Amino acid sequence: xxxxxxxxxxxxxxxxxxxxxxxxxxxxxxxxxxxxxxxxxxxxxxxxxxxxxxxxxxxxxxxxxxxxxxxxxxxxxxxxxxxxxxxxxxxxxxxxxxxxxxxxxxxxxxxxxxxxxxxxxxxxxxxxxxxxxxxxxxxxxxxx
Ligand code: DQA
Numbered sequence: 001x002x003x004x005x006x007x008x009x010x011x012x013x014x015x016x017x018x019x020x021x022x023x024x025x026x027x028x029x030x031x032x033x034x035x036x037x038x039x040x041x042x043x044x045x046x047x048x049x050x051x052x053x054x055x056x057x058x059x060x061x062x063x064x065x066x067x068x069x070x071x072x073x074x075x076x077x078x079x080x081x082x083x084x085x086x087x088x089x090x091x092x093x094x095x096x097x098x099x100x101x102x103x104x105x106x107x108x109x110x111x112x113x114x115x116x117x118x119x120x121x122x123x124x125x126x127x128x129x130x131x132x133x134x135x136x137x138x139x140x141x142x143x144x
Contacts, residue, residue, distance in 0.1 A: 004139060005068040006035055006132060008050040009057055009076035015101075022102050024128055031129055038133050042140060054078060058088040065092040070139040072132055074099045079114050090119040095143060097135040100125040 008028075011018060016027030032048045039046030047068075049060050057075065064071055073096050078085050089096045096119075103126030104111040117123050122138065124131045 003045040003068050004039065004047075004070050004072060004136060005060070005064045006046065006048045006072045006136075007057060007060055008048070008074050009078050010052040011076055012074060013050050013052070022107075024101070026129065031132070034129060035132055035136070038136060042136065044136075044140060046136075054082055054084060058084060061085070061088040061092055061096075065094055068094060070094055070143065071096040072099055072135040072139065073097065073116070073120070074101070074132070075116055079104070079116055080110055081115060083115060086116045086119055089116055095121040095139060097121055097138055098123040098125075099131040099135045101128055101131055102126060 013028050015023055015031060016025060028050070035048055036046060051057050051060070057078070061071065071094060073089070075082065075085055075098070079098065079100070098114060098116055098120040104114070105125065114123065124134050124138070127134060
C-alpha cells in the first residue's frame, strides 16, 4: 500500500460551516491538511479529492484503479442511494473503505442503509475526522 486516494462526496467541502453540531467546527481544508500530515507520517503518498457530482466521483474511482493502491471514500449522501457509485466500486479491484464522520446508525432512518457497504472492504462510522485516519491505517496495516 504505497499510494492512497481519499474521496469526499457532496457537501463535505462545507465542513466547518455545515451542521457543526454533527460534523464539528473544523474546516474541510483542515481535514485535508490532517490527512496529508498523517500520510507523510505513515510514509505513504496520498491525494485528496472532493466533488459534489456523482459522475466526477465515478470517473475518479475508475482512474484510481490504475494509479492508487486503495481508496478511503466518504460518499456523503450518495452512500445511501447511489447504485452507480456502488457499481464503480465493484468494478475496480483496489480496496475501498467507506467512512463517515458522524455515526450514521444514530441518525435518520435513511442514513442507516448504505448501498456501497457490501462492495467495500469495510466501513468506519462515527469517529469524527479520525474515521479517515482509522481507514488509512486499516488499508496499510490490515490489507490482506
Ligand atoms: C456523512 C453521513 C451522510 O449521511 C451525510 O449525507 C453526509 C456526511 C458523514 O460523514 O457522516 O454528507 O457521510
